[in-house]
Each structure stands twice: as structure tokens, then as C-alpha cells.
Amino acid sequence: MSKIFLTRRIPKPGLMKLNEYTDDYAIFPPDKPITEKELIEDISSVEGLICLLTDPITRNVIDSGRKLRIIANYAVGYDNIDIDYATNKGIIVTNTPGVLTDATAELTWALLFACTRRIVEADMFSREGRFDGWSPTLLLGKGLKGKILGIIGAGRIGTAFVLKGIGFGVKVLYSDPYINEVLEKKTGAKRVKMEELLRKSDFISLHISLKESTHHLIGAREISLLKPSACLINTSRGPIVDEKALIRALKDGKIGGAGLDVYEDEPNIPEELIELTNVVLLPHIGSATHEARNKMAVMAVENLIAGLEGKKPPNQVNIK
Ligand code: DGY
DSSP, X not given: OOSEEESSOOOHHHHHHHHHHOSOEEEOSSSSOOOHHHHHHHOTTOSEEEEOTTSOBOHHHHHHOTTXXXXXXXXXXXXTBOHHHHHHTTOEEEOOOSTTHHHHHHHHHHHHHHHHTTHHHHHHHHHTTOOOSOOTTTTOOOXXXXXXXXXXXXXXXXXXXXXXXXXSOOEEEEEOSSOOHHHHHHHOOEEOOHHHHHHHOSEEEEOOOOOGGGTTSBOHXXXXXXXXXXXXXXOSOGGGBOHHHHHHXXXXXXXXXXXXXXXXXXXXXXXXXXXXXXXXXXXXOTTOSHHHHHHHHHHHHHHHHHHHTTSOOTTBOSOO
8 A cells, every 4th residue: 555645636747746756656546536435445554645625534534544644635725624633633734825826816806707797698698699789788797997896805815816906996895804904005905894895895705714613604694784786706615605595695686696616515506506697607616727736736745745754844734
């Protein structure tokens, strides 16, 4: 049995780095997410694990990795890992921050524009041969200038998202436990309580990590505070939004629309969402650029190697 296990083939630059270090590794062969049961079967003699955000690194999995020393997650979010349990067992956990910030911030704008300018609808309209000439009222959308953009979470990705939008002329509100001086100085962003942000914003974008305290942070009550024309964008984690409450609001026209890259029970996208036309649905591709995914692969491998060599990995998130 190999010393290192990868739950999925990662991009080449990461594998090249790993090959420079060792050939004593195994990759889960099927090109599909590994299950908890399969993980338990496969990692009994593994010291280093490279896993994905889809892999349930539960107590049982951690217990089955009797020799496990480091779990290097190929993602910035690590809500798939029972971090407290790993920490209690002295197992290092790492993530891949920074290298996917631009990709995710760019995709957030893509999603926002897809919603405000009805890009998906317009594409389908064109393909279906329904374009019979320019019209003053064809597929009208919403402009950005002067509108209020509210971001919940002003960390790396939230900040990059807003900074990339300088020039669109939006006014920015943000809610975050910390003051973000860069955002305030560069964009005039104002820090407000989440409730005020929800009431006032035309577009709301979520940029927080999933923890117990953020599960269903946007529930029925929060959604009821939104303007009827508001558009909610989620590129963070699905369970931050109560999906059922969101579907109800979208169906009843209580909010204008939504742009979702993430879902409560991935990869399942509820049929009711699929049937709605006021929502744009993406398959969790926030970080899906060649550049970001290559860098994530190298970073995960560097973290893994450092951990196995007894050094502090650059992106250790536990056991400080
Ligand atoms: C992450 O790294 O957490 C992202 O969701 C991947 O797209």
C-alpha cells in the first residue's frame, strides 16, 4: 500500500511536483467522487492524503487512517473535513488559499451579469431561432450603475470581487466581523449589519465559509428582508442558504433572481430550481480556470510534502 493517497487525479503541475518527491502514491482510479466507505477501505496505511471538497473526511475516515499525518485539501474551503477531530488526533489539515481568489471573483461577476443581463435566457432565445430582429424591449435587464451591491464576507474573495467591479459604478455595502480598510478606501464601501445590507442591496453576494454558525445564515427570514427585485449570488457553499426558502421566494416572485454555483446537497440540484427561469445554475466552477486549478494542485502537493517531512506546511489551518 502506498504512503500517499489522492482521491482524484489532480492537474499535471501538481503530479509533476509529487513525482519529484516520490513515486510511492496511489490515485483513486475511477474519475468520480470517492465515497466515505471507499475512503475507509483505502487509507488504512496512508500517511498523507490529498482530497477534494467533495470527499467526506469524517471521524470514521480519520479513524481508518491509522497512520495519517496530513490531510491536504484541494480547495480553500475545508468544511468537508471534521477539523476538530483531525486536530484532536494531531493530524495536520491544509487548504489552498489565494490561488483561486481571482478565478472565483471573476466567476462571481460572470454569474451576476448572467442574472442582470439574462445571458442564459438570451442565448437560448438565439439558439431556438426566436431572434427575428432588434427590438426596443427585447430581453431587458438591469443596469449596475448607482445600484447597491452588498457582500456578506469581505475576506480575500469578497474583496477581490468588489475591487474588480470598480468602474461599474455600484455602491458597496459589506457585512463582516472586521473592518476592511482596503475596501473602504478604494471603493467607499460601508460596513453595515447584515440585516441592513439585506434590506438595501440590489445584488447580494456571499463570500463566507461554511461552519455551524453560517449554516442557513440566509434563511426564510433573511430572504424576506430582500427587495422584490434583488438578486442573490452564491459562489461560496450551498448550505449557507436555505435552498427550500430560496426556491419558495423565487417561485413566489418575492425576489428578482439568483445566481448559484453551489447547492445544499451537491451534486443534486433540486428539480424545482431547474424549472425556474429566474435563476442561473452553475456546477460549482468558481475556481475552474486552468491557472487556478494548476496552482491549487501544486499548493496541495507542497503542503503535503512539508507535512510528511515534519515541516510546518505553508497553508496549515489547524494545530497552530
Ligand atoms: C474551494 O476551493 O473551496 C472552491 O469552492 C473550489 O471551487
